[in-house]
Amino acid sequence: MIELSSTPLVIIIILGIVGVILPVINVIRKEKGSNSFYAVIAFAALILSIGYVGYQFVSDNILPSALFSKEVIVDDAFGGFFAIAMLIVAIFTTVGSFNYMRKQSYPSIYYSLILLSTIGMVLVAYSTDLIMLFVAWELMSIPTYALVGFIKRNPTSNEAALKYFLFGALSSAIIIYGISITYGITGSTNIGEVIQGYSNLDPSLVPLALLSVGMFIAGFGFKMGLVPFHQWLPDTYDGAPPTITTLLAAGTKKAGFAATIRIVVLGMVVLNLDWTLALGILAIMTMTVGNVAAIMQKSLSRMLAYSSIAHAGYILIGLAVAPHSSLGLQGSLYQILNHAVMKGMAFIAVAGIVTTLAVTNLDKLKGLGRKMPITSLGLVISLLALAGVPPLAGFWSKLMLFGGALDATSALWWAPWLAIAGVLNSALSLAYYGWIMRRMYFEGEREKRVKEPKSIIAVVIFSIIFLVGFGVYPEPIIQFVELATPVVSTTVMP
């Protein structure tokens, strides 16, 4: 029996009640505007939830990373880690929307959908049962379809939403088919029992098991933006409202990784198969395609979208070497947290630029460093952190990832190539990030400073403190990551 004070339940209760009540308040108050009223309520609910997760960590009420449980959800450190990352992203989105939503209608529904989607993301990380995982996955996805198409009169927003919906629905169809096969061959939907069932499988059923794991990788890969499944991603990130792009790039993508770690990586260890090579090839393809395509982009949000594809590749390195090196998976988790903050801040900065100047084209960003100094500084810091420049937080996570790849060399002859590809790709990405910085600071005429939105400045300053602070002194975060990382090599059910 799950206790009522367990973290996922409390998060469902807080965010669910507030998320359902917001539209009701709107109906009762019978008014259209007053965006900030709803934003403050949503913000308070998110802060309360993240505070509760933090309190549970501090007071040691959370189990060590269990990964398996007889229940449908487990209150473990792995889920808590992802919950913190996703709640940070949801807070970024809410705060960043203070300004962006001022010109749009129906703010209450907008914030309510953000809260409901956040519940889904958090539950994906906590769930240990395939039914729960699927329900949480859909709870995460369905509000985001509506949010991407939220600006009804805008054709690009609608087109982005339709593309996203089509691929998202296909991904959930593939996942449910994979679940049905898994259920058929193992007779259970509990992830622990499924993996135990996999490990003593009749040899004639092994191809079916492979098919089901392949379907999981494909289904989750659509959301993560791995390379054969990435076509929708740049269009959607470009056409969606930039604040919602933050939620997609930094939030739903990470939920895909949480689900993959829960199912695929553990299944991979037990099935004793060479999935590692397949994941390694996917990682290298994803990094290279993302970075090469990013160089050719003319629009800032599109370029960041391709760079977020590339980052899915870096994170996948850690998953590929997970059976042979614990450092790799730790690096993945660390990179997931860092990427949530870095990409979140970058897209919020884009939202700020769009609301004040209404441009995303790279050529029109000339002289931005003088027009919007704080936003530009935030963008520069997040880009440098994305590239992995040393004193920032992004450096340590990449170091751990590549170190994990080298660490696995004794078992996997091709593992060093992952590290080499990662380093080369980081160098390549620095090239196009450098382009943007040059445009912002060294080109264009002297222009007057524009008034920057306060909410966006708040997000930017918080992220700068996070990235620089934990870059200079990474010890606490590394300990947190070590606490949250499951030990993969001993996957025997208790």
Add this chain to the structure above:
Amino acid sequence: MVNELSDFVLVSIALLGIGIYGLAVKRNFIRMLFAIEIIINAANLNMVAFGRFLPDSGGQTLALFSIAIAAAEVAVGLSLIIVAYRMYHNVDVADFRSLKG
């Protein structure tokens, strides 16, 4: 006559194939949505059949969840398609080309 488990699984695989074919070939959003629905229903058939032959009630539970969720998903998808139809008076994928690069 009693149906074997393999009959159900074969039908389900055939439905999966039809769904993927429909997604690959059709260029109309509503038809593509139907194709996805066919895949989801193939999975439902699988789960109910496995639940019947295992025997275990979990499969039917999962199928009920999946039907309810698919309905919610289709509601959102159709509303997006209606918005698109009001703008373009067409729901053909080829007409959606404002995002490129």
